[in-house]
Amino acid sequence: MIKKATYLGIPIRRRKNRRWLVVSYWIVVLVFLASLHWNPAMQSLLLGRFPSHGWAGPVATILTSVLFGYLTTCLGGVFERGMLSEWDGPLDERDIRVRNAAHFEAYRIFRMIIFPFALILAVVFGTVWSHYQKLAAPLLLLLWCLVFSLPQSLILWFEPDMEEPQ
């Protein structure tokens, strides 16, 4: 399932290293989303909050999509990049079992967190001119990160150490 021995120069044969990598990934995501919530410059850049420019919205959407598309697929799995083999590529029986089990666990976590998540978003969507609106974008982007990275994180977290090459 894990197709590389190193990633960005970091050896990932040891589970311990992979766990640090996963923790770092989620810290980067959360810091990024927090800065999006608190920092007006980031909001302007990624959400197109320029009142007088009609073109800013679409440009910001494309920029955000590219940036988050890159960030959320860097662990691999969905596309042929990152540390993990592509989900729909040629996998052996064990890899398929690991992949499906990780998705089951991820789905279980998702099912638990989605109710409060949906409730907050419903309130945020429903209140058009309120200060809660600022929460919508970070929450939605967190949702995006979760659907694209949670199973990958679980696999990287739980897969045992690889054997050393002879």
Next chain:
Amino acid sequence: MIDKRSYLGIPLARRSTRRWLVIGTWVLMLLLVAYFPALLRIRPVNFGYSGGWAFGIGLLVVNLLSAKSGRGIVRDFDLRSSEEGPADYSFMTPEDIVARKEAERHNRLDEREVKARNAAHYRAFTVLRWTGSVLVFAAIADQSPSFVDMRESLLLLFFLLTQWLPQSLILWTEPDMEDQP
């Protein structure tokens, strides 16, 4: 994976019947998704939030088929699998241990069921991934009030998918049951 031969009078042994059931419930769900924003805006009469009851209907239908606590058609997803280690029997009398082991033997998911369950979740997660992307894109692309309805509908659809898609896939794909002797 499906432990009932009939549910609310509907025979479930044939896959074709189960597929009609899945189609019927999804049609109901999609209607609810389409009319959800309108339902939310009905003025409250007896309850604080008018949309609460619409949400309740969705949850009720989801629960009918859910794989929780043996209520629905599909077996509980969280039953212990044969691959997991032994349960903790400390502080139990020998009679209780025997009774519990018997109950566990009955409730345990076998290897084929675990495989079907996990594969259904993999497929469902793939759908979730792309639905989530559409939701996020739709929500951040245009933040004007005119798109509020669409965002609310998409959010409800996403919620229903997280609760109910794996069960639908299992009902859809599991083969016909053998006829009883």
